[in-house]
Amino acid sequence: MHQASPxxxxxxxxxxxxxxxxxxxxxxxxxxxxxxxDEDAWQMIPLVVLAVAIFAxxxxxxxxxxxxxxxxxxxxxxxxxxxxxxxxxxxxxxxMEFKLEMDPxxxxxxxxxxxxxxxAPPALAPGNMALLGLLGLACAFRLDGSSLSRxx
Numbered sequence: 001m002h003q004a005s006p007x008x009x010x011x012x013x014x015x016x017x018x019x020x021x022x023x024x025x026x027x028x029x030x031x032x033x034x035x036x037x038d039e040d041a042w043q044m045i046p047l048v049v050l051a052v053a054i055f056a057x058x059x060x061x062x063x064x065x066x067x068x069x070x071x072x073x074x075x076x077x078x079x080x081x082x083x084x085x086x087x088x089x090x091x092x093x094x095x096m097e098f099k100l101e102m103d104p105x106x107x108x109x110x111x112x113x114x115x116x117x118x119x120a121p122p123a124l125a126p127g128n129m130a131l132l133g134l135l136g137l138a139c140a141f142r143l144d145g146s147s148l149s150r151x152x
Contacts, residue, residue: 017139018061024132025054042090046129049083052076053136065143074140080133087126092116095123 004012029050037043056076059069095118099106106114116123 014139018057021135022057025050028128046083046087049079053080070143077133077136081130084126084130091121091123091126094121
């Protein structure tokens, strides 16, 4: 029985992670476009960040990952994480303003619970962006350019 070398296993795992990441990035971008998440500049930010992340992922996948491409990829993953955190705050604030307009007596845990459970905008949905960024950073862990391509 043939056993794969550690390098071949690492190459395969990186490519699988990158494939999963790309599916998540394209799926998230598609969902945002289909739901019309482009009404103002704030709503365009995740679409731009996703486009950068998709571009950086494709560059890493189809080329030998060189230092500038790796930096671009890691930077895009950090942007995903930052946009996810920012989006969660913006969604939460929008929901809180709406809930307080509807019922000014809400406060404390009742307000928090109502805000988190709101459907539009979903307060925790931007966390998906942060998760994709973390997945990308896991893929890039100790990436040096030789561990994504079998022909070093």
